[in-house]
Amino acid sequence: MTWSEMHPLLTQAGGETLRMVAWSAVISVAAGLPIGVLLVLTDRGGLLRCLPVNRILGVIVNVGRSLPFVILMIALMSFTRMIVGTTIGWQAAVVPLAVGAIPFFARLVETAVREVDHGLVEAVQAMGGSTSTVVRKVLLPESLASLIAGVTTTVIALIGYSAMAGVVGGGGLGDLALRYGYQRFETGFMWVIVAVLAVAVTLVQLAGDFAARAVARRGRSGAAPRLRLLRPAATS
């Protein structure tokens, strides 16, 4: 295959992957953030302590995280059809991607928010702050760097999942790699796609690291930040 043959295919599939990942990332952040915060607030010692809610949320999140993505995709087909009207195409892939990533991101949010010093929460309570004040003024701003790192990890996981979504008709780069690289033995083209994915993942990681560092560095004079590629994102 020549580059002129590959190029339109790549553009088309890359665009699909981008849209798939972007939409599912937006949805999973929007839904995962409140779930993660609730997991902390309803837990023992939390501001809205309510163990039944906490346990139920925890079980849902754990089940969501333990289901292999391929199974989730197939299991959710009727749900997807209900929402999008079809089970084929990138729009349809957004549904299982988001459903799979919500519990993943929720756990990352939970970990990040738990790290916030409880003394800060008490300080705001002592000022007369309500629970929502504590969430808005303390928990989220103080864990921002970790939350950004969590978004980075989630987006990268979604890029991986999106390639899998391609297998069951989701389109995108995964679909392309499968059809050309595997079924037509175009090994060269497959490696090009792999390279495109690797570059995409690297760029996301770099951008996420940069943002997380910029936030974490606030007020800390010290050594200039050094960027390392593909550093584990969970550490802030």
Added chain:
Amino acid sequence: MDASVITTTDLRKVYRSRDREVTALDGVDLGVREGEVYGVVGRSGAGKSTLIRCVNLLERPTSGTVEVAGRDLTALAGRSDRAPAALRAARAGIGMVFQHFNLLSSRTVQDNVELPLEILGVSGRARARKAGELLDLVGLSDKARAYPAQLSGGQKQRVGIARALAGDPKVLLSDEATSALDPETTRSVLRLLRDLNRQLGLTVLLITHEMDVVKQVCDSAALMKGGRVVESGTVAELLATPGSELAGELFPVGGQASGPDRTVVDLTFHGDSATRPVISQLARTYNVDISILGAAMETYDGRQIGRMRIELPGRFEDNVVPIGYLREQGLDVAVVPDAPEAVPVTGPVSVTDPVAAPVPAPAPVSTVKETAK
């Protein structure tokens, strides 16, 4: 007597875990008068931290009541775990500073001070002006744009104090505010608290494990042990109380206990007896040899207060007359009993001398309480 601005009545806090109960507060009655600096001292685990956290109900007392500025906070809190709006409004009128400052690292100094005002719903302009004034008051106007991570410990605590004052509180609670600071910084932060107390008429309730803090800023103090207040009163009263444990810790005097051939006596001078040569008069009048084992003299609130431990030769029975003379001179006299193992109820000293409280030996709570009042 001035009106109490903080009153706790029979405050109890019991922590329950699955298999045991820990009583952190065991019936604490505290009265902090308007405009005073009140220090609660005690070892770690004595319950002082629980006490101060019960005052603004960060910790829910198991029973008992807390009143601040005439409002019964325990009634405002209701039964639920969450703080209802009325309690939150009351908390906004109580400032609190913390041992570890608890400043938000994501906000500048200015924004940290503005935070309580945001919660109160003050507009942006007014917030900025108020925060500016407060930073001026604590001497940090030049750090408004800095982040907490760029400040020293003392500066952070000043920001903490400015933040605590943002809601114009009548009462400031200080939870070991100087315990994470070095001695020099501690002094300057205490000086600031003292100035604020005087300038703004702010009532300060502070807890600390450092006696120096009490010495430097407190008008009144209470000693906590095992969840109870075992001594309390104004510092001057406490110093004048024979056998007061707090006074002993504030102004320690050395020296050993009485023995078969010697009588050790603790004297507390205050008022004009502090300036009279009582000891040399005693020596001349009764022709006794007096050894001074230890002494401390302090000027407190413009009054001289001294404590001294002296030794008279012979047993207590032989020294009744000179000791009586000392009492006549207006001194508080406490005979230090024989070495602790000889103290028990039948000890000659504690029976014959009702005023004497066993200073070096841990006294039963009731005894100390009586003498402290």
